[in-house]
Amino acid sequence: MARYFTEEHEWIDVEGDTATVGITDYAQEQLGDIVFVELPSVGTVIEKGKDAAVVESVKAASDVYAPISGVATEANAALEDDPALVNSSAEEDGWFFKLTIADKSQLEGLMDEAAYKSFVDGL
Amino acid sequence: MRYLPLTDADRSAMLAKIGASSIDDLFVDVPQEARLSGPIEGLPLHASEMAVEKHMRRLSKKNLAAADAPFFLGAGAYRHHVPASVDHIIQRGEFLTAYTPYQPEIAQGTLQMLFEFQSQVARLYGCAVANASMYDGSTACWEAVAMAGRVTRRKRVVLSGALHPHYAEVVRTMAKFTEDEIADALPSLQGAPDNAGLIARIDDDTSCVVVQYPDILGRIPDLAAIAEAAHDKGALLIAVNTEPVALGAIKAPGELGADIVVGEGQAIGVGLQFGGPYLGLFAVRDTKHVRQMPGRLCGETVDAEGKRGFVLTLSTREQHIRREKATSNICTNSGLCALAFSVHMTLLGEEGLRRLAAWNHTLACKAADRLARVPGVRLLNDSFFNEFTLVIDGDAREIVRKLADDGILAGVSLGRLYPAEDALKGGLLVTVTETTTEEDVETLASALQEALA
């Protein structure tokens, strides 16, 4: 399994044709207490660069842009009852959704963990 | 000037502190050629409190107040007795001159009141959640249509023919700009609402069905049958109520399966006021739809010491955060009218509301029978609460105008509401509330008899 990162502070785990998407620990810290996450329903066609989910704190709503294209296969039901999971476990239990990858070449150019870390350090 | 505390000495001292030589220095950014050199010509100068009051009283006297005439108007605005304490409370400066409760630590009065108001409205409508109010019933109706579009992602809106024509017109106006397709109809002068015809118009592309309850002619449709038909097609049922007192006597729309219930709250606490400000009520039956609701919501929470308190919440739906992605552009609500509603409803309580509704209905039944005995007058309705439709031969609008000249406010003619529809011009909407006396009804009956003779 490989983990990729984007400059929009998303992480993508890739296993075969399936990707799991979430936001990074850095992102959740910037957003503050998460109160709600709006996720794509199963079957939604997701297009790279378009908004795929919305993450809300008390005073802000931020679009989460799809890092790659595909079709949503699962949304993290646990976030419905407990959006705070994004704060406590952004990069594990607080994942957002899974999708079948339409075009693996879109993964090229994304960062690995080390590259993302230095990207964040530079902010 | 009595509203301006600064003295000329204050002004001089303040200009000195600012470092300006005259007030003009503070308006330097206004281009010289656009600046007015003195008071706008042709307009009156300041006036004393006494003079203004006299002017306004003169204008007020040119109107025939409802209390000064036998009065039978309804059609979306209803006259009820409002207890004196309601007006006293809404004039308390802490309510009257407060702002939207964005600083909850010093706005718990308004916030707790809104929480109580939301709870009262939700219960009255048979819904899970009500918002902190909208502008009025007609704009709440449009907001419900827009919300149904967000929930169902469909664009076709079916309006009952017996929806208040002004409400329908507001929906049609807004839909022109959102490209919703509006399927509307006219009411027909029948004793019972045309449920079958309405249900037949619902299809697989329908986002919502909008039904008034009781309807514009005063009839009471069976919402449960319409709800079932709408849900079968994946559409939402929006119930519209313009007379909340009726809900003390008839089933709550939410109880009958309406998904969104909206209405006009004016009848309780607010008064006629020539059409505004009024009070839009908005509620959803199922909490799953809360995040698609427009307008402000007040919620319960705790403070840093663990004490219960209230805040405006789920604000991310609103324009000040979502901007162009907001659920509505609405910013203000109708706070003071919501307070008036809530105080009046607290005075009534369930017991009082039920009695008030029963009394209204009893008086309306008597009046309907009396008026139907006037030769040339027929009672249309199989069912009604406190408003019913009389059908006469000829033009009811002419008769209303004629009776007004004699100091009788006879009701709302369908010709006023549907001026283009000849088939409806014999219709006269008559409303009877606890403020209507038997003598008023006799006066109207005799006047109608004379006018039709």
Added chain:
Amino acid sequence: MNAPNKSGWKPEMTAADDGMHNGPRTVTGNRALMLEEPLIFELAGTDTTGVDLPEIELGPNRLGGMERTAAIGLPGLSEPETVRHYTRLSRQNYAIDLGLFPLGSCTMKHNPRLNEKVARMPGFADVHPLQPVSTVRGALEVINELAFWLIDLTGMHGVAMSPKAGAHGELCGILCIRAALEARGDPREVVLVPESAHGTNPATAAFAGYRVENIPANAEGRVDLEALKARLGPDVAAVMITNPNTCGLFERDMKAISDAVHAAGGFVYCDGANFNAIVGKVRPGDLGVDAMHINLHKTFSTPHGGGGPGSGPVVLSEALSPFGPLPFTARTADGVVHLVEEENAAEFDHTRAFGRMTAFHGQMGMFTRALAYILSHGADGLRQVAEDAVLNANYILRSLDDLLHAPFGEGGPCMHEALFGDRGFGEGLSTLDLAKSLIDEGYHPMTMYFPLVVHGAMLIEPTETESKAGLDQFIAALRSVAERARAGDVSMKQAPYYAPRRRLDETLAARKPVLAWSDPDSA
């Protein structure tokens, strides 16, 4: 603290809940005049009522089989209990009647009580919107008289009176623009909005079907004219400008902006939220504005009422007036004021109305209040209103700009509101902390974090109805909290200490929404 306090009285806490003050706990949870109050649902059952009504039961009826059988669950209280409940609640509110209310862009000025009196005259309060026109001539005259004042004060051509609030007025104005563009067969797609605009502006434009694009501000807090000109083109329907803008500054280039927009075939919408600063001093019509809403609850002193009702008439240019919504009033040469609705629009040459925005005629109860206010001030007094509002704001700006960062203070005077940022605050302290500390000094905080273009923005609008002594006391309080913020006084993070509630948990409220009371016994 150096706030003048003529009586010498100081608030002293008598309860020990916060651990900072000595004093006994009370059984009631009250602290003398700070009274705790339960919900009506906790005070009363559903079998009591505070209204005398005949004890009628619904017997045989004509409700079409729909009579209610289920309980509603509405508590009822007697009149004394009701009056006490709401009076106790009212005391937990801050209000203009209690003190200076410096919310920028909200114009919290004194609400004259004459307004309340005239609004309650039976000829205004107790008339039905559908009464025959012959019985409501005076009401129509009020609408018409106010309409003429608004037209004359703004130098515009017409006015739509029916919009129910500012945002509703914005929508009305944008819909007029869209109708005018469609009428000339030139539908356009984009509305340009400055990044400092109020959220209702983009929300309104988006609702009306337009794509919203931001235009940047220049270094001095105004619209960047060159950037705007560069973006104008055949796809731009309108530009929405707030003037004076949300930074409290007059858009000096307004006329040039209007000329450029018109040359490109677009319209200029002006958000009139800040009209109070310029009423009687300059007319938007002279600056090329095509549509502008006026918040009667700001400039013309109708009460804010804890969040409405507002009222948002929209003045329109000659090009847009034909598209204004129904109904409206029109005065004919014989002096009679007519109600123009769908049926007689043709008689008044108004067949191109875009539709109807609300069931009836607009906020009549606000029209009477606003007219009473306008007549009280007259043309001369309204001019003085603008001058005093601007004077008071500049006095605040110059009394604080040594201590608080005024991002545009170097550029010259402000209009009716003074804008500050949080630069120079101690580690970890924010605008929020300063605002909450101001509550402890007995003031409602200023507008915070708006406009978005200034970090930690604090927007202060004193209005013209504050005395110099009142301003001096407020300045002293603000200087004190600003000094504490600069010094890094971390105790501010827990403020307010003395309000009816400490900071409320908004995260909890949003994560687990409780939006209606439910009976704990039935849960």
